[in-house]
Each structure stands twice: as structure tokens, then as C-alpha cells.
Amino acid sequence: MRIEKLKAELEKAWQKAAEWQARARDLEKQILEQENLQIIAAVRSITVSPEDLGAVLGRIRAMKDLPDGYAGEEKKKEDGRKENAGGGENEE
DSSP, X not given: OHHHXXXXXXXXXXXXXXXXXXXXXXXXXXXXXXXXXXXXXXXXXXXXXXXXXXXXXXXXXXXXXXXXXXXXHHHHHHHHHHHHHHHTTTOO
């Protein structure tokens, strides 16, 4: 009798686990949908051409590939190049 009671309790536990897993998957799906809606709203609020938006997204993707702290150094180098480009022709 005791074994049968434990087996029945185990079966109920497995059923509950399956229900909780399904609930967790559903919540993950809802979160992803809400995040996607936020992204879509943010993109639609920006008034740029599709080409410019593609360029911005490309730079963001490229920055993800850089090591931490490197993006700031790259920005400094870029700013330095802009300053040098403006005054380099008149120097001599």
C-alpha cells in the first residue's frame, strides 16, 4: 500500500512539473513578444531612412563583437581622425 501511494504522489509531481514547464515556456514566449513590440515601437519612432537605420544597426552589431572597454577607445580614435582631417590640409 505504501509503495502505491508513493507512486501516485510521484505521478502527480511529474504532472505538476510538466504544467510548470509549459507555464514557463508560455511566459518566456510572452516576454519575447513584449520585447519585440518594444523594439518595433522604438524603431518606428525613429525617422531615418532604411539605409541609415541599417548602418546604425550594423555599427551596433560590430560593437557587440568588440572587447569590453574597446568601444570607448575606438570612439576616441575616430574623434581624433575627424579633428586631424579638418586641419591637416592647411598645415605646411
